[in-house]
Each structure stands twice: as structure tokens, then as C-alpha cells.
Amino acid sequence: MRLLLVEDDDHVAAALSAILVRHGFQVVHARSGEEAIQALLPAEKEPFGVVLLDLGLPDQDGYEVCGKIRKRGNTPVIMVTARSDVRSRIHGLNLGADDYVVKPYDTGELLARIHAVARRKATGDPSPAPGDDAALRLGGVRIELPTRRVSVAGVEVQLTRKEFDLLALLAQRPGVVFRREQIISEVWRTSWEGTGRTLEVHVASLRSKLRMPALIETVRGVGYRLVAPAASVQAP
Numbered sequence: 127m128r129l130l131l132v133e134d135d136d137h138v139a140a141a142l143s144a145i146l147v148r149h150g151f152q153v154v155h156a157r158s159g160e161e162a163i164q165a166l167l168p169a170e171k172e173p174f175g176v177v178l179l180d181l182g183l184p185d186q187d188g189y190e191v192c193g194k195i196r197k198r199g200n201t202p203v204i205m206v207t208a209r210s211d212v213r214s215r216i217h218g219l220n221l222g223a224d225d226y227v228v229k230p231y232d233t234g235e236l237l238a239r240i241h242a243v244a245r246r247k248a249t250g251d252p253s254p255a256p257g258d259d260a261a262l263r264l265g266g267v268r269i270e271l272p273t274r275r276v277s278v279a280g281v282e283v284q285l286t287r288k289e290f291d292l293l294a295l296l297a298q299r300p301g302v303v304f305r306r307e308q309i310i311s312e313v314w315r316t317s318w319e320g321t322g323r324t325l326e327v328h329v330a331s332l333r334s335k336l337r338m339p340a341l342i343e344t345v346r347g348v349g350y351r352l353v354a355p356a357a358s359v360q361a362p
Contacts, residue, residue: 127175127244128152132162132191133206134184142178145233151240159183159191166198174201175244179223181207189221196222202243206231216331219286225324245315262297264352267336269297276336283335288313292328296342296352305349 129151133139136157143153154174156162166174177195181188192203205218205226215226224243227236262269266279274290276283285293291313296304310325329350333339343353 128154128172129240130154130156130162130165130174130177130201132156132159132177132179132183132188134158134180134182142233145237149237157184159186159188159194162191163194163198166195166201173199176240177201177203178240179203179205181205181209181218189217192218192221192223204236204239204243212327212330215327216334219289219327219331220335222286224288226327242314262294264297264300264341267297267338267341269294278336278338285332285335289328289332289335292325293332293352296350300352303345303348303351307349309349 127150129146131139131143131146131153133142133155134157139155139157143155146153154165156165162177162179166177179188179192179195183191188205188207192205195201195203202224203222205223206229207214207218207226208229209215218226225239227239261271268277270276271294276285276290276293292309295309295312306325314324329342329344333342340353343351345351
């Protein structure tokens with residue numbers, strides 16, 4: 127797999143590249159945001175399987191670079207950051223990042239996350255099952271499964287792919303508790319326990335975007351459930 131490593135520190139990049147190469151990756155190193163964008167341009171080359179993006183770049187903010195990468199295509203992006211607060215992680219996910227790793231990180235964890243996002247891209251988003259051509263109405267929330275659009279009180283809300291998948295899963299059975307393991311398996315298509323933190327960030331992001339903090343309830347030690355009055359399924 128070709129991997130684009132965006133890192134301005136040559137010593138860090140050299141050490142990490144050596145590890146990645148030992149694990150079978152073909153690494154291309156970009157030292158700035160502009161170099162990263164240029165590396166993604168040639169269409170005749172084999173596309174990158176993953177972009178590993180450090181946020182502390184010399185020429186432009188890593189978040190800005192992530193947004194540009196996402197506008198150019200759907201190459202998975204893993205952000206590498208020292209910013210451990212939830213707001214920073216949510217911001218990155220909103221811009222289209224597929225995952226994040228907080229410094230200092232374990233190389234085993236990083237490799238597992240790289241393989242996880244690559245598998246998700248290879249698998250693709252799940253196709254709607256028969257009978258999924260309905261719109262789910264949950265109070266003031268409307269979820270259109272075929273078009274993957276969500277609106278609250280008639281106003282459309284922009285969600286990332288995984289945010290939509292998570293909301294749609296919970297909305298299929300309002301009031302039912304979904305175990306964390308089940309959600310991770312169905313939405314992220316992995317059983318790796320390290321995805322748990324990513325799940326928490328996506329839930330926080332959904333609560334913020336929908337402006338309905340109580341819509342998704344945390345069931346401690348178990349998982350999550352969607353709580354909505356007068357929930358019903360209607361045709362669009």
C-alpha cells in the first residue's frame with residue numbers, strides 16, 4: 127500500500143518511515159501541506175491508500191490541509207496530533223478525517239488504525255438493505271437513508287460518512303441499547319477495541335451538530351441508545 131506521510135520533522139519522518147516500510151508500506155514523505163497536495167495530484171500513479179497527516183505543519187494549518195485533501199477525493203486521512211481535547215478531534219472529523227492518533231502514540235496502535243481505515247475504504251459504505259427506502263422520523267429529526275441526508279426541524283445538517291452511519295444505526299431501533307462492540311463492528315467494520323475512543327468522539331459530534339444533547343443517551347458500561355419522542359418510520 128502507498129502511504130503519504132505528511133510530517134515536517136525529518137527525524138520523526140525517517141524513524142516512522144522505517145517502521146512503515148518494514149511492515150510493507152511504500153512511503154512518500156511530504157514536509158509541508160503544499161507538498162502533500164502536490165503529491166496527491168498525479169492521476170497516473172497508484173493512488174495512496176492512507177494519508178498520515180501531522181497537524182503541526184510549517185506552511186499551513188493541518189486542518190486546512192485535511193479539508194483540501196477531502197475535496198480532492200476520498201483517500202482516508204489519519205490525523206496525528208498532540209491536541210488531545212475532544213473539540214480538536216471533533217473539528218478534525220468534521221473536516222473529513224477518518225481517524226486520529228494522539229502523540230505520543232504506540233506504533234502498534236498506529237499500524238492497527240492504518241489497516242482499519244484502509245479496510246473500511248476497501249469494503250466501502252454498506253449498501254441499503256431491502257426496505258431501507260424509508261425515511262426515519264425521530265421527533266424533529268428526519269433521516270433519509272437512500273440519499274444519506276439528515277435534517278432537524280426542516281434544516282439540513284451536514285454529517286460525515288461515519289456520523290451518518292452511526293445515527294442511522296441507532297435510529298433503526300429507538301430506545302434499544304446498542305453495545306459498543308456491536309456499533310464498532312457495524313459502523314467501523316472492525317472488532318479492534320481501540321476504536322472505542324473514536325466512537326465517543328463521533329457521538330459527541332452528533333450531539334453537537336444536531337443540537338440535541340439528549341438524543342443519544344450513554345448507557346454506562348454497555349453502549350448507546352437513541353432517545354426520541356414519538357419516533358416513527360414513514361415513507362419519504
